[in-house]
Amino acid sequence: MTDVFMDNKYIGTVKNAKDFVDQVVSERRMGRVSDSVNIAYSQEEEKVLIETSRGRSTRPLIVVKEGKPLLTEKHIQQLEKKEISWSDLLKQGVIEYLDATEEENALVAFTEEDVTSDHTHMEISSLDLLGLITTMVPFGNYNQGVRLNQGAKNQKQAVGFYAANFLVRMDMDVSVLHYPHYPIVQSVAHSVSDYDKHPSGQNVIVAVLTYKGYNMDDAIIINKGSVDRGLGRSTYFRPVVSEELRYSGGLMDEVTMPDKEVRGYRSEHEYRFLEEDGIIYPEAGVKEGDVVIGKVSPPRFLSSMDEYSLASDSRRESSMALKHGEKGIVDFVTLTENEEGNKLVQVRLREQRIPEIGDKFTSRHGQKGVISLVVPEEDVPFTSTGLKPDILFNPHGIPTRMTVSHMMELLAGKTGSLTGRYIDATMFESEEESDIRKDLLEMGFRDDGSETMYNGITGEKYDVRIFVGNMYYLKLKHMVANKLHSRARGPIQLLTRQPTEGRAKEGGLRLGEMEKDTFVAHGASLTLKERFDSDQVVVPVCEKSGLVGYYDARKNNKPMSPVYGEDSEMSDIEVSYAFKLLLDEFKSLGIYPKIKLKSKF
Amino acid sequence: MVDVKQALKEYEDRLPSSILKEVEEHLSGNISKDKLKKIMQAIEDEYDSSQAVPGECVGIVSAESIGEPGTQMTLNTFHFAGVAEMNVTTGLPRLIEVLDGRKTISTEMMNIFLVKPYNEGKDIKRVAESLKELTMNDFLKEVVVNISEANLKVVLDKNKIELLKISHSTITDSLKKNVKGFSFKLEKDDSITVTQSGKDKDIIQLYKLKEKLKNVFIHGVKGITQVLPVKKDNEYMIVTAGSNLKEVLKQDFVDGKRTYTNNIHEIEKEFGIEAARQLIINELMKVIEEQGLNVDIRHIMIVADAMCMSGKIMGINRYGIVKEKPSxxxxxxxxxxxxxxxxxxxxxxxxxxxxxxxxxxxxxxxxxxxxxxxxxxxxxxx
CATH class of the missing domain: 1.10.150.390 (DNA polymerase; domain 1)
Incomplete structure (x- = not known):
């Protein structure tokens, strides 16, 4: 007797579990049970599991019976002639969907040659092993698994033509690549997913060589001539959004040009782009600090007196301005209402991004790198035909990572561009390397893809032949322009008086706990003190009570004791503001932090 | 010609005795006074320059010197002590365990060295097995509760008894010794009848005993769960899983001078804090060297000193040395x-x-x- 569970609820027992499961499966194949029902027999737990719930992921497989897949040549011919469709195959029980539970009972053959009499199913395609994006790695079956994974991850971050209606969209933080290409070396996933409708890279000429040491450690070198001609150029969009919020008491924000009486008024200069409605006009070039949407809000705390006199001077300024380091051109302005019926103003800023030192590029094989040098075109190494590569890739990136597919694409890309055809590099079923080499040889090139090259600066011939070819390169969304940051002095936090954190707030770079330890380890006591001087304050301390006092402005800034007033000896001490704050917190806990002063010398 | 021994006396308060001893060994008797003075001056200078400078932050330098290679350590590596089934935690988990000064460690282990006839292989199997902890569970076949007579009938597994060479009376004796409030009687059919001593017969107590009986200690050394005789460098020794230094040292075939456990707290209890300090150093160095890393032993010594300075072992955490900070x-x-x-x-x-x-x-x-x-x-x- 075996227990039967349906969607993890006990429903009864069966005598012969195996027969029962077989029967349900064959009924399903005949169409008498829904094809989304899955059943499995767990021998260890001695129970039958039936799954009917939604939200399970299932995948289609070809049914194998007596060592023969049910999908025959005839089916394929009928499919090609469009006489039958996918659902017909399902109805005939040639294909069925398995979920994770039922897969435990199945033995799935990877290819038709692998099928034995023990197998119950066969993969429809060997590509089912991988996801859609992983399938787009050309020649990926030549690679180590990790690299394949990284190649797929990199492709997700690529800048491309992400949506055809990008001009009327208000996406947060997106880029659009300027001249996107359809890859020469491609896989079936590219045609299946209409990649030509939304490509995200460019076919570039890559030479595998070093150049003055600038492309060490994964750095890449890019040809300035190519950049000038538009390689890797993109537009970056960033929206600025403001909403007229409603507050209690019928008060609400107002998008308008703020009055001079408004609390927190910036300068006239910063409002100069605003039109009468308080919103900036398109094609205005804005820099940090410039107001994009002018807005005033009611005061934050309403005392009963204020309610009667809602003069503009009690209203506060809450405009949207560009933060530190931001700049752009106003591209597009929309005025709408949101779900709550509040007025919503959206302004999209546009900025052209030309590849520069620090921008990240990658091939499709997990070989990412950062531009370390933009070489003037006249200094770029050239081949005997005068061809100058767009990108110089460091050969040291290959041996340790073993990305064979990277080199295969280089070779295939070269053949493809010379013969004027697309190369099928679908994993497991790609064109043969020997055929690609043969074609290259026929075009009058060396079949290993190498060419004689000349030093771009001196014109001397290189002693070795250089591997040059064509590759699909992707620009990744991580661009230095969004990350570059430095600070000497700048804003501080209100509470701790320490520097703010993060690029957007022009923050400082933290000298953390472990960094502190290095100073201590070197015995650099005073250097350490100086590094932590950012929140240094001088406070008066009462020698009688040991508490931090204050300077009384009414009495000519005389230091006063919080307990004894003027009747105490006050001494100034230098401490970090954070420590003063800590003492205040002790006091709020009811702990009396008493400072005993003593001469240092 | 000077008497070296006499001449070195004057340096006694300036140089450690181990250095002076070394000097004495290396210098021959016929050496001039001037030459000796020169040599001693050079030694003194060298000794002074190799000392840490006042104000040198040795603690943080140690922490950084151990911490940085620590980031390169592979997690959860196991070291196999000769044969399979005997794997000992090493690597980062072991390092953390030692530095935390944990009372219960993940794999306790002993290396038991033996005295003369036994370390040549005499009776090695029997000697090793005699250390292994045996509980009632190893012999039990079934326990029957007889409600009408209010007693338990314990049936023992004959095969196991023969295999482990323990007699029925030994079992009965240790039961008598370890379980109070009940009387045990060995029947003729080799089963043991358990009755409650005293007048009140409580069935519930009997049921409780039925479970308790399984864990009653019968023979061997408590805590030693596995024994493994091995031959190392032409000598037989016993590697064990589990540790009980106190009891093992009582055995007459054990060489107490070399026997070793990886439990720092046990060493501290038996041999004192200095021995524990040395064990901490040894254990940490073993882990670091196993990983192919290179840390100067003096960094480890500082850590061990910090852990042992109060006379009891303190971990490098908020329950240990941080708790002892005066500030x-x-x-x-x-x-x-x-x-x-x-x-x-x-x-x-x-x-x-x-x-x-x-x-x-x-x-x-x-x-x-x-x-x-x-x-x-x-x-x-x-």
Whole structure:
């Protein structure tokens, strides 16, 4: 007797579990049970599991019976002639969907040659092993698994033509690549997913060589001539959004040009782009600090007196301005209402991004790198035909990572561009390397893809032949322009008086706990003190009570004791503001932090 | 010609005795006084220059020197002590365990060395098996509760008894010794009848005993769960899983001078804190060397010293050495501030601010390196 569970609820027992499961499966194949029902027999737990719930992921497989897949040549011919469709195959029980539970009972053959009499199913395609994006790695079956994974991850971050209606969209933080290409070396996933409708890279000429040491450690070198001609150029969009919020008491924000009486008024200069409605006009070039949407809000705390006199001077300024380091051109302005019926103003800023030192590029094989040098075109190494590569890739990136597919694409890309055809590099079923080499040889090139090259600066011939070819390169969304940051002095936090954190707030770079330890380890006591001087304050301390006092402005800034007033000896001490704050917190806990002063010398 | 031994006397308070001994061994008797003086001067200079400078931050340098290679360590590596099934935790988990000064460690282990006839292989199997802890569970076949007569009938597994060479009477004797409140009688059919001594017969107590019986200790050394005789360097020894130094040392075939356990607390209890300190050093160095890393032993020695300085083993954590710090602010800056601050408030603790962390908090020069020396100024001219 075996227990039967349906969607993890006990429903009864069966005598012969195996027969029962077989029967349900064959009924399903005949169409008498829904094809989304899955059943499995767990021998260890001695129970039958039936799954009917939604939200399970299932995948289609070809049914194998007596060592023969049910999908025959005839089916394929009928499919090609469009006489039958996918659902017909399902109805005939040639294909069925398995979920994770039922897969435990199945033995799935990877290819038709692998099928034995023990197998119950066969993969429809060997590509089912991988996801859609992983399938787009050309020649990926030549690679180590990790690299394949990284190649797929990199492709997700690529800048491309992400949506055809990008001009009327208000996406947060997106880029659009300027001249996107359809890859020469491609896989079936590219045609299946209409990649030509939304490509995200460019076919570039890559030479595998070093150049003055600038492309060490994964750095890449890019040809300035190519950049000038538009390689890797993109537009970056960033929206600025403001909403007229409603507050209690019928008060609400107002998008308008703020009055001079408004609390927190910036300068006239910063409002100069605003039109009468308080919103900036398109094609205005804005820099940090410039107001994009002018807005005033009611005061934050309403005392009963204020309610009667809602003069503009009690209203506060809450405009949207560009933060530190931001700049752009106003591209597009929309005025709408949101779900709550509040007025919503959206302004999209546009900025052209030309590849520069620090921008990240990658091939499709997990070989990412950062531009370390933009070489003037006249200094770029050239081949005997005068061809100058767009990108110089460091050969040291290959041996340790073993990305064979990277080199295969280089070779295939070269053949493809010379013969004027697309190369099928679908994993497991790609064109043969020997055929690609043969074609290259026929075009009058060396079949290993190498060419004689000349030093771009001196014109001397290189002693070795250089591997040059064509590759699909992707620009990744991580661009230095969004990350570059430095600070000497700048804003501080209100509470701790320490520097703010993060690029957007022009923050400082933290000298953390472990960094502190290095100073201590070197015995650099005073250097350490100086590094932590950012929140240094001088406070008066009462020698009688040991508490931090204050300077009384009414009495000519005389230091006063919080307990004894003027009747105490006050001494100034230098401490970090954070420590003063800590003492205040002790006091709020009811702990009396008493400072005993003593001469240092 | 001088008497070297006599001449070296004058250096006794300046150089450690081990160095003087080495000098004495290497110098022949016929050496001139001047030459000896020169040699001793060079040794003294070398000795002084290899000492840490006052104000040198040896603690943090040690922490960094151990911590940095620690990041390169592979997690969860197991070291197999000769044969399979005997794997000992090493690597980062072991390092953390030792530094935390944990009472219960993940894999306790002993290397038991043997005295003369046994270390040549005499009776090695029997000797090893005699150490293994055997509980009632190893012999039990079934336990029947007889409600009408209010007794338990314990049936023993004959095969196991023969295999382990323990007699029925031994079992009965140890049951009598270890279980109080019940009487045990060995029947003719080799089963044991258990009855409650005293007048009140309580069935519930009998049921409880039925479960308790399984864990009753019968024979061997408590805590030793596995034994493995091995031959190492032409000598037989016993490797065990589990550790019980006190009991093992009582056995007459054990060479107590070399027998070793990886349980620091046991070593401390039996041999004292200095032995425990040496074990900490050995264990840490073993882990580090196993990983192919290179850390100077003196960094480890500082850590071991810190862990043992109070006379009991303290871990490098908030329950151990951090708890012992004299400064409230230093303690509060590590992991559980509120408790320390409140206790300090209750008892009116004062903090002289003379260590590193407090001075970083107050933004004052830390008393380390250049922050250590002070100036003494003569205010009146002589």
């Amino acid at each position: 409230v602010l230093a303690r509060a800056s590590f992991e559980t501030p509120i408790r320390h601050v409140i206790n300090a408030g209750l008892t009116g603790e004062s903090d002289p601010l003379n260590s590193v962390i407090e001075n970083v908090m107050l933004n004052q020069p830390v008393p380390i390196g250049t922050g250590l020396p002070g100036l003494i100024v003569r205010t009146k001219p002589k």
